[in-house]
Amino acid sequence: MKRHPFMKTSLLIGIALSCCTITHAQTSYEEYVESALKATYADSLDKAEALFKEALKQSPADHRNSLIYFNLGKIQTSKGLYDKAIESYSLALNNTPLSVPILMARANLYLQLGNNDKAYKDYCNVLDTNPDNTDALAYRAFINKNARRYDQARMDYEHLLNIEPDHYLANLGMALICQDTHHLHQALERMEQLINIYPDKAELYSIRADMEAENKQTELAIMDLDKAVELNPQNSNYVLARAYLHLERGDKHLARKDFETAISLGVPRSGLREELKQCK
Numbered sequence: 696m697k698r699h700p701f702m703k704t705s706l707l708i709g710i711a712l713s714c715c716t717i718t719h720a721q722t723s724y725e726e727y728v729e730s731a732l733k734a735t736y737a738d739s740l741d742k743a744e745a746l747f748k749e750a751l752k753q754s755p756a757d758h759r760n761s762l763i764y765f766n767l768g769k770i771q772t773s774k775g776l777y778d779k780a781i782e783s784y785s786l787a788l789n790n791t792p793l794s795v796p797i798l799m800a801r802a803n804l805y806l807q808l809g810n811n812d813k814a815y816k817d818y819c820n821v822l823d824t825n826p827d828n829t830d831a832l833a834y835r836a837f838i839n840k841n842a843r844r845y846d847q848a849r850m851d852y853e854h855l856l857n858i859e860p861d862h863y864l865a866n867l868g869m870a871l872i873c874q875d876t877h878h879l880h881q882a883l884e885r886m887e888q889l890i891n892i893y894p895d896k897a898e899l900y901s902i903r904a905d906m907e908a909e910n911k912q913t914e915l916a917i918m919d920l921d922k923a924v925e926l927n928p929q930n931s932n933y934v935l936a937r938a939y940l941h942l943e944r945g946d947k948h949l950a951r952k953d954f955e956t957a958i959s960l961g962v963p964r965s966g967l968r969e970e971l972k973q974c975k
Contacts (some may be wrong), residue, residue, distance in 0.1 A: 724753040728763070735770070744770050761790040765797050773805055780804055793824050799831065811838050829855055833864045845872050859894050867902070879910045898928035901933050908940060916940055931960040938970070947974040 714812070726950040727750035735743040747763050747770075764787035771780035782802035791797065802817030821828050822861035836851035850870060854867040856857050868890045873882035886903040893899060904919035920937040927933065938953030964971075 697915055724757060725752050727753060735766070744774075758790065761787040761794070761797070763787075765794075768797075768800060768804075772800075776803060777808060779876075793820070795821050795825055796827065798824075799828075802831070802834065806834060806838070811841070814838065826854075827858055829858060829862065832858075833862070833868070837864070840872055840875070843875075845876060846855055848872060863893060864898070866892070869900075871902075874906055874909070879906055882906050883910070895926060897923045897930065897933065900926070901936065904936065904940075913940055913944060917944075929960060931957045931962050934960065935962065942970065942973060950974050 715943050727746050730746050731771065732743075744767060747767050750763055752758060764783045768780045768787065771777070771783060781801060781804060784797055784804070787797045788794065788801070798817045798821045802814045804820065805814035805817065806809070815835060815838050818831045818838070821831040825831070832851045832855040836848045836855070837847070839848035839851065848868065852865045852868050852872075853964035855862050856869075859865070866885060870882050870885035870889065873879070873885060883903065883906055886899065886906065889902065890896075890899050900919040900923040904916040904923065907913075907916035907919065915939050917937060920933055920940065923930070923933040924937065934953050934957045938957060941947075941950035941953060951971065954967050954970055954974065958967065
């Protein structure tokens with residue numbers, strides 16, 4: 696049976712709730728929570744959501760409700776109800792403002808929705824509580840990098856690499872910062888190290904190809920795109936990037952072949968009319 700990503704968290708929450716339960720006969724609150732957890736585990740998300748809400752009605756001031764709201768937020772995220780999920784996470788944080796799992800859940804959802812400023816604040820709060828939280832470090836650095844706050848991004852990536860020297864996102868982030876700041880030699884060195892650690896990740900070859908093309912190393916860029924396409928032949932972006940490099944070199948036959956392949960992978964032919972004309 697397929698299980699949603701939050702089920703492990705839900706089970707832990709269930710244990711926490713059970714530990715808090717008083718010794719006399721179960722109240723309606725505990726019964727609703729137990730039934731909701733069972734429904735969650737059985738993938739009955741609508742039923743679980745309704746049961747958690749009934750539990751809240753039974754005891755709206757219960758100190759355990761932050762866990763209920765956290766569960767609701769996970770369910771609503773899984774259902775694509777993102778605004779409701781944000782509201783649930785926020786209600787959970789009203790009672791437990793320094794809960795790292797809840798802050799991370801809301802931050803990750805904010806980041807997914809493109810609300811980087813609010814995500815950034817949540818990641819900062821996580822790191823105030825747990826300075827070595829690797830996920831928060833990686834995502835805060837990512838936000839800083841995209842905002843061109845390179846010094847702050849470097850600090851987080853370096854901290855993260857001190858904890859996990861082979862961390863994928865941190866190594867990649869440092870390489871991309873080098874590229875953005877026009878230190879292409881350093882960027883390429885970092886990409887070489889990263890590819891040695893993760894030789895089967897197609898995106899790394901594509902990213903290095905972009906750096907090589909920027910550095911006027913067209914032959915090397917094409918070789919890396921060959922590898923990227925070999926590892927992920929269904930990725931039209933890799934094929935298109937190689938097509939443009941072939942066209943730049945004047946190899947119209949190979950360029951046209953790649954453009955046609957990209958079209959077969961779903962790229963609209965209408966968007967490549969000029970490129971196809973140049974290949975004649």
